[in-house]
Amino acid sequence: MSIFIDASTRLVVQGITGRDGSFHTSQMIEYGTQVVAGVTPGKGGQTFEAEDGTLVPIFNTVDRAVRETGANASVIYVPPAFASGAIMEAADAGVDLVVAITEGIAVQDMTRAYAFVQDRGTRLLGPNCPGAISPGKAKIGIIPGEITTPGPVGVISRSGTLTYEAVAQLTAAGIGQTTCVGIGGDPIIGTNFIDCLAAFKEDPDTEAIVVIGEIGGTDEQDAARWIRENLDLPVVGFIAGQTAPPGRTMGHAGAIISGSAGTAEEKMRTFEENGIAVAKRPVDIVSLVQNGLRT
Numbered sequence: 001m002s003i004f005i006d007a008s009t010r011l012v013v014q015g016i017t018g019r020d021g022s023f024h025t026s027q028m029i030e031y032g033t034q035v036v037a038g039v040t041p042g043k044g045g046q047t048f049e050a051e052d053g054t055l056v057p058i059f060n061t062v063d064r065a066v067r068e069t070g071a072n073a074s075v076i077y078v079p080p081a082f083a084s085g086a087i088m089e090a091a092d093a094g095v096d097l098v099v100a101i102t103e104g105i106a107v108q109d110m111t112r113a114y115a116f117v118q119d120r121g122t123r124l125l126g127p128n129c130p131g132a133i134s135p136g137k138a139k140i141g142i143i144p145g146e147i148t149t150p151g152p153v154g155v156i157s158r159s160g161t162l163t164y165e166a167v168a169q170l171t172a173a174g175i176g177q178t179t180c181v182g183i184g185g186d187p188i189i190g191t192n193f194i195d196c197l198a199a200f201k202e203d204p205d206t207e208a209i210v211v212i213g214e215i216g217g218t219d220e221q222d223a224a225r226w227i228r229e230n231l232d233l234p235v236v237g238f239i240a241g242q243t244a245p246p247g248r249t250m251g252h253a254g255a256i257i258s259g260s261a262g263t264a265e266e267k268m269r270t271f272e273e274n275g276i277a278v279a280k281r282p283v284d285i286v287s288l289v290q291n292g293l294r295t
Contacts, residue, residue: 002134002179003154003199003206004097004123005073009138012037012062012071012095014078014086016048020101021077024142026051028075031145033138037065062086062093073097075131075140083127084109091122098190099140100126110188117190124190130160130182143167143180151176153289154200156193157212158185158219159240165282166210166238173286175293178206185214193223201231208234208292210285211276213267215241220267228274234292237271238279239264 011028015021016038029035029050037057038048044060059065062074074090076083076098083102090098098117105113105127117124125132131141135148142160147168155170155177157163163182170177181196183189193211200206209231213220220239227235242264271278277288 001203001205002137003196003203004125004132004179004181005134005138005140007032007034007137009073009097009140010034010036010069010071011138011140012039012065012069012074012090013056014039014062014074014076014090016040016056016058016077017043018077022048024077024101025056027142027145028139029054029056031133031139033140036069036071039065062089062095066093066095071095073099073140075099075101076127077101080104080106084113087113087124087127088116091117091120091124094120095122097123097125097140099129099131100124100184100190101129101131101141102126103128103186105186107187110186114188114190125181126184126186126189128186129184129189130163132179132181134179135177141182143182147171148180149176151178152205152207152293153177154196154203154206154209155180155212156196156200156209157182158214159212162212162238162240162282166212166285169283169286170210170289173290175286175289178203193219194226197223197226197231201233206233208236208289210289211235211237213237213239215239215264215267216262218262221270224270224274224276227276234289234295235276236279236285236288236292237268237276238282238285239267239271242268
């Protein structure tokens with residue numbers, strides 16, 4: 001099985017006619033994702049032609065797209081100034097999942113959008129995330145499909161590029177994945193580590209989990225304690241930013257060390273104290289996963 005997305009996912013692409021939206025729409029279609037609609041205000045009634053010739057109808061609003069195509073998920077390739085509005089529009093249209101790829105959304109805007117989607121029961125993934133892929137079934141976002149393969153390992157990551165690195169190494173070692181989820185590195189995100197861990201717990205095909213965290217905040221520590229109390233699966237952890245100096249922003253807006261709680265050292269120590277195998281380097285993830293699957 002998988003979490004969040006599968007072969008039955010019906011996707012609407014917000015910002016389908018933009019540079020990023022059009023490119024990644026073709027990539028998602030090529031992978032096998034059911035892209036059933038696109039939304040670009042003012043271009044309703046037109047069609048988007050993917051690289052393989054697939055034609056996707058374009059609508060002016062998400063509500064109209066959902067009503068006419070049965071879309072149950074949305075992905076957002078919209079500029080930062082308009083992205084929070086796009087998130088709320090998708091939630092208001094009743095889709096189950098909104099994946100916000102856009103980075104640089106203002107925290108104030110995301111505060112409103114987060115409350116809005118929570119009130120409507122919509123799952124938000126991101127913003128500033130690479131999306132999710134359930135190998136062999138569907139992908140939403142920008143994770144390269146060719147680095148994945150179906151298998152028993154769930155992957156959760158705050159870092160896009162480290163998601164790719166870990167997944168590619170697992171695949172090269174013959175270890176497939178149920179779902180790979182990039183949760184995003186902004187201060188306000190819709191889905192956190194614990195949300196993903198709880199979903200993987202309910203997935204009978206997930207036999208081990210890789211958790212890739214970063215410096216900044218305490219989400220990794222909270223996840224480690226949740227794992228100890230709630231999860232009976234082997235978990236491998238890695239923390240990016242182990243050499244980052246205090247007070248330095250490292251890539252993501254949420255990766256700012258403030259006090260000892262946000263340091264890589266503290267996060268790794270908490271992982272170990274809660275029974276999580278800690279990879280000191282990304283290359284160590286594979287061997288630790290192999291050990292976990294054998295036990």
